[in-house]
Amino acid sequence: VTKIDAQATLYRPADFLTTMHDDTGAGERLAAYTLGLTARMAARLGRPAAVP
Amino acid sequence: VVSKALSDAVLEELFDYGYHTKNVDVIFKRGRLRRWIRRPSRGPMRATVWCASPTSSSPEGRRSPGRHSGTDHRLGCDLLHRHRRGRHPQPRASRRAGTADVIAGKLHAATLRARTGFAYVYLGYPMIDAFVEGRDPGHPIHALTAFLNSPELIAFGAAMTGEPA
Numbered sequence: 707v708t709k710i711d712a713q714a715t716l717y718r719p720a721d722f723l724t725t726m727h728d729d730t731g732a733g734e735r736l737a738a739y740t741l742g743l744t745a746r747m748a749a750r751l752g753r754p755a756a757v758p
Numbered sequence: 759v760v761s762k763a764l765s766d767a768v769l770e771e772l773f774d775y776g777y778h779t780k781n782v783d784v785i786f787k788r789g790r791l792r793r794w795i796r797r798p799s800r801g802p803m804r805a806t807v808w809c810a811s812p813t814s815s816s817p818e819g820r821r822s823p824g825r826h827s828g829t830d831h832r833l834g835c836d837l838l839h840r841h842r843r844g845r846h847p848q849p850r851a852s853r854r855a856g857t858a859d860v861i862a863g864k865l866h867a868a869t870l871r872a873r874t875g876f877a878y879v880y881l882g883y884p885m886i887d888a889f890v891e892g893r894d895p896g897h898p899i900h901a902l903t904a905f906l907n908s909p910e911l912i913a914f915g916a917a918m919t920g921e922p923a
Contacts, residue, residue: 707919
């Protein structure tokens with residue numbers, strides 16, 4: 707692992723991502739991640755369940 | 759809709775400052791839009807505009823100047839004046855050329871694809887390229903980019919994937 711690529715995308719209400727893949731053919735990608743940043747997020751709006 | 763509501767010059771300069779279709783949304787009532795399209799002169803129209811500053815991290819700043827009711831021309835001028843007064847970083851000359859044409863091309867291509875299926879356009883912010891090229895100096899997103907490529911997170915990624923750093 708030598709670098710972590712990143713792209714910022716703003717999702718508004720009703721925006722969504724369709725079925726896709728990130729295979730660019732470069733062959734250098736090992737894993738993918740998503741980091742979600744939500745304004746005014748609250749626990750009552752839902753959050754991932756704790757991993758046992 | 760944005761390209762129709764704002765003049766080409768204003769739109770292009772806003773793009774240069776980092777605003778794009780995800781930052782500037784112009785919401786028209788359909789009837790009002792139809793009437794505006796039918797107008798021979800197509801002058802400024804009143805619109806409700808959500809605008810997010812690409813250089814502010816505060817909730818107020820992100821929406822500055824906020825939900826704006828007024829003419830599209832006045833909104834564009836307001837945004838540009840904020841930048842020209844130095845409240846936000848100035849654009850790089852190299853980013854000015856062709857930005858509006860690129861966006862128009864993407865919209866046109868999506869329109870053609872939509873004839874036979876689902877089509878959409880999105881614009882992303884290439885964080886690594888922006889960081890390396892020194893684009894938008896002082897933008898808070900660069901701190902996140904640096905964090906993502908810090909030795910600690912590289913090591914975390916190596917541990918998660920099982921590949922050596």
